[in-house]
């Protein structure tokens with residue numbers, strides 16, 4: 001496993017997670033596209049990252065990082081590892097196009113807007129538990145549970161199974177975040193999740209409903225060549241790609257607001273700035289810092305000549321603070337309206353869940369501001385976790401007065 005896949009990223013170290021931006025700036029000043037001693041390329045400029053993600057001469061998507069590990073226990077009780085299955089994120093067209101098309105309708109801005117009342121209901125339910133409490137952890141009370149409940153609803157997971165579903169999803173995500181302390185538990189959770197989703201698939205074959213799993217089943221049956229492993233891979237990808245990222249948007253976004261009280265006041269005065277504020281959170285402190293591609297042929301990118309087969313890491317978070325693109329890039333400005341950031345990537349792999357994540361962010365943060373007129377940070381230096389692939393605060397204790 002290369003350092004990129006294991007979540008570390010030379011020349012950055014984990015103790016820089018709290019604030020990697022000065023290091024990104026220093027590196028970018030040295031070269032917008034540069035080679036590391038470990039032999040891969042780093043891309044730090046906005047235009048160059050944009051080219052990396054949209055130019056078809058770079059491919060293989062997120063490479064092995066986009067594959068999903070699935071395991072299954074056979075009937076005799078023997079452990080069978082299905083191994084890593086390819087997903088839309090790990091593949092180039094035409095496989096990418098086929099897998100993405102099957103689920104993309106559910107994620108268009110129009111389909112997603114229909115979910116606003118449901119998302120609002122879930123946020124109200126989660127915040128309802130905080131009534132009368134002077135202190136709470138935003139991550140465990142709201143940011144972390146919200147996206148997994150939303151995706152469970154979209155998939156058609158019955159309410160009664162939400163708790164189990166959430167536990168399995170959390171365990172899968174934990175190994176991604178580089179936490180290998182509970183590998184056995186992660187493997188068991190993975191098996192249970194695979195078995196559970198297989199059962200839901202079998203159920204929807206008999207009795208289709210209006211949910212995403214039924215749609216995948218219908219695609220398979222109409223001969224669109226979707227294997228059961230691909231269905232399982234798609235479901236797992238939605239959990240892995242959507243849950244931790246959206247949780248971090250809510251918590252890191254609130255942290256940015258709390259650290260910039262004049263911006264929070266501005267947003268309270270003008271709630272119509274909320275969509276712009278969410279995009280500014282994505283630009284300024286977006287959760288996905290890096291992605292990678294492989295050069296399919298020799299390419300000149302910026303001043304660099306990249307050879308065929310070389311791995312190129314795009315630092316999305318550095319591109320989003322490129323002074324050639326954004327004036328005063330280290331300033332957090334809720335009215336900036338920078339919707340062209342690359343926090344959701346770009347090109348054919350542009351985040352499938354972007355509209356959903358934006359909506360969840362708007363409802364969660366909008367409701368928090370409306371409910372609590374005076375929120376304060378309890379820890380000035382909250383804990384940061386994750387990797388350079390997905391970075392966010394793991395605990396954010398707030399005081400409500």
Ligand code: HEM
Nearest residue numbers: 062088089241242245246249291344345349351352353357
């Ligand atoms: C703030 C939250 C989110 C952020 C910052 C984010 C970021 C990203 C980025 C940067 C990519 C492109 C990776 C690459 O090109 O290598 C991506 C792809 C993807 N995201 Fe998101 N994501 C978020 C939420 C979600 C949600 C809620 C879902 C679904 C429930 C989702 C599903 C996906 C999928 C399926 C892909 C692969 C798309 C493809 O390969 O065509 N994401 N995301």
